[in-house]
Amino acid sequence: MHRLSIIGGGHVGRVFGKLWAGAVFDLHDVLARSLPSAQQAVSFIGAGTAADAYAALRDVDIYMLSVGDDQIVPACAALAASVPLKDAIVFHCSGALASDRLQAARSAGAYVASVHPIRSFADPASVAAAFSGTFCGIEGDAQAIAVLEPALVAIGARPVAIDAAAKTVYHAAAVFASNYLTTVLDAALRAYQAAGIPEPVARELAQPLASETLANVFRLGAAPALSGPIARGDMATVARQQQAVTAWDAPTGALYDALVAPTVALARRKHNS
Missing domain, CATH: 3.40.50.720 (NAD(P)-binding Rossmann-like Domain)
Known part of the structure; x- marks a missing residue:
């Protein structure tokens, strides 16, 4: 031993x-x-x-x-x-x-x-x-x-x-899957509250949507699981949401904007698969 x-x-x-x-x-x-x-x-x-x-x-x-x-x-x-x-x-x-x-x-x-x-x-x-x-x-x-x-x-x-050479990227994967996921969900909960929904109810509203999305990602893969306006090609709705979220809270608007391009790329993978 x-x-x-x-x-x-x-x-x-x-x-x-x-x-x-x-x-x-x-x-x-x-x-x-x-x-x-x-x-x-x-x-x-x-x-x-x-x-x-x-x-x-x-x-x-x-x-x-x-x-x-x-x-x-x-x-x-x-x-x-x-x-x-x-x-x-x-x-x-x-x-x-x-x-x-x-x-x-x-x-x-x-x-x-x-x-x-x-x-x-x-x-x-x-x-x-x-x-x-x-x-x-x-x-x-x-x-x-x-x-x-x-x-x-x-x-x-x-x-x-x-791969030892990609160790930092490997660790960043865990940050995306855990820490940044929490940040995105916090943005969703705060946006619900900005619409007048109490925080406990906001959690109840977000939970089934988030849980089903996670289940689909791990069952089907990220691209097939994507839904929503970008997946449908409804960029007019995306632009209105971007403007409204930025007017409500500029940092959250910046987060929304940062996620648009990667989600557009994900939608291309969905439609090209």
Whole structure:
């Protein structure tokens, strides 16, 4: 059983630690910014030894960097300066950054990778209890992937190989599918309210329309699921809506305008398919 240590006591590190410890990997150390934070992570995981300094880390086979994106490079450098990394595996969990940010570990002889679980970790206990089926974007050195991919499968994850050169675009896909979708739905709810509809009722009005649209996109594909004035070629209605929305709220009008051209292109795909 490979030996694992975790750098970073946050939600992602805690979930992977809890799922892997004992069953897949032998968890050794959990390093956090403070000893109380490391102890809390160890308590959640149910295994490992809390540490608050790189000098306290023991030599292991695998090091997981579960730290913020801006801390990956300095954390990797500190790790490489503290423990021998020859033939070890070092990986981070960022969705936006590729494994090339772990150059300090690679220069020290380690094999590097990134593993990005595609879900929200706001409630780590719930995520750990229902992790099975979670997609994880993975890329990196073949020697690292050969160990990490079966380890992910063992806890019910669904590894998906991604192009390291397109890692930032890959992460932007999640932002479109989640964050910006929320922004667009907020615009819809506010527009309903501008028409005099109370916010709770606006949510009731928008929910079946949004839910059915999402279901159609994932069942049929985006182009076949497109409906509405642009799909019908009714650009006069689009122009009136653009003018009315801008008059009501200029930033929301700008958002509406920004979505017209991509939706026109989507409509062409719909009609040309």
